[in-house]
Amino acid sequence: MFMYLIAIPIYAQQEENRPKYDLIIVRDDDLIDYITVLPYANLLKVPVLPVNPQKLDEKTWAQLYSYIQIGWKKILIVGNSNAVSKEVEDELLKMGYSVTRIGGDVRTETAEKLAVHFYPQGSKTVVLASALDYGSALAASRFAMEYDLPLLLTLENDLSEHAVAGLKHLQPELVVLVGTGLNETIEAKLRSMGYETYWLGKNVEKPPVSPPEEPSPYRYSLIGAIVSLAIAVPITLYWAKKKWYSNKIPVEVLTEKERIVVKALIEQGGKVKQEDLPELTGYSRPTVSRIIQELEKKQLIEREKVGKTFIVKLVKEIDLKE
Structure with missing residues (x-):
């Protein structure tokens, strides 16, 4: 039984070093990247836009161009060029966006890179789920969102090399396992590596983590105003694409x-x-x-x-x- 709570304070240094984006883009034909990036979108209070992984359709292009008009500049693409093509990235650059891409050859590597990217100072608690069990991954993502925690993905029967690398970078004290898509040998291996564990859905005790402090109600007022403007901007740029590329x-x-x-x-x-x-x-x-x-x-x-x-x-x- 756990006799303590591990608090999750928002350190000023962590906030200062955390990268900022206006929009996150993921592929629209596979949910795993969308699920994996949700905790970080929630952390930054920015939207996630699923797009055609090969080429932006005209409506999406027009909407993205309208965001430029209201001051959005920085985009994060989740996934390598096999997930979201280089052509999509080039289109965003031509519009005037500053583009960062984070992705690996496999989904466990993408999850590792995202976690390290958004938690450069590490985290006392890390959430872990199966990369193949979408239901468990979604539950893990929701838990990570609620407690402002990084999310790692692993294989069902063993810790993936990327999960191990992520844990090494993040240096947590506690690993929260989520769902039934993981083998018990994973928990045993984590404990042998010196990590405390809690299995959400298996342990009956309350999770030994505390939610982050509620931010000021005015903290995200500007972001809310921008999002409202984005919704209000009419998509009048439907046929603009070809003309734009003619300079x-x-x-x-x-x-x-x-x-x-x-x-x-x-x-x-x-x-x-x-x-x-x-x-x-x-x-x-x-x-x-x-x-x-x-x-x-x-x-x-x-x-x-x-x-x-x-x-x-x-x-x-x-x-x-x-």
Whole structure:
């Protein structure tokens, strides 16, 4: 019987050294990578997007491009190039994302690399499940999410070399085994290696771990706002893909009013006084000012102050053909 609880505090140093991402991408034809990365997505409070492992379809491409518009920059791809192709990675890079890939030749190696990546300072407790029993792996993932713990996967009848390597890096005191997909020899081997063990679903005692402290309700307010914006962004970029790769900015990234202002700029040779735009577009000065600010945010124009007015310059080529 366990006579103690191992607390799981969130160390400031661990938080500081932990990598940050805006989005995690996994293959959509095999659940194991999705299951394995869930604890870390929960840790960072970021979404996981399953995609076609060979090539991004147009709807997914458009949605990913819309995320760029709201400031998402860093993507983590889970799995090697056999899991998510190099072509998908190249498409993300062309959109402007910073891409990190973590994956191994087998799922146990991917789990090891993810655990070490997100827990560079180690962890007092590690969760372990079978790489082949998806039900147990999902339960283990849920437990790891609840207690902010790293997740390792192993073979059913023996500790995988990658699970052993992960334990060596993480240096836990306790290993929580989850599900019936593991052989009892694994628990015996763990104990012979000096680890304390608890078998969730087998032991009747309460798990000897404590959940992390509840974060401030304001901690993730910004992330929540960004996610809300992402949901609200309409997928108006459906046909933008081919135009984007021709090095022209597709018209679909512009609102109707922005298109009229851009058209006026193009007709004036790409440069015009801001004070002339109301007459050229039919919009009021305040409306023109707001549109100019939005175009600046999209880095499509620049303004240069000349005397008492601004000269508005188009700095990127825009394809107005829909």
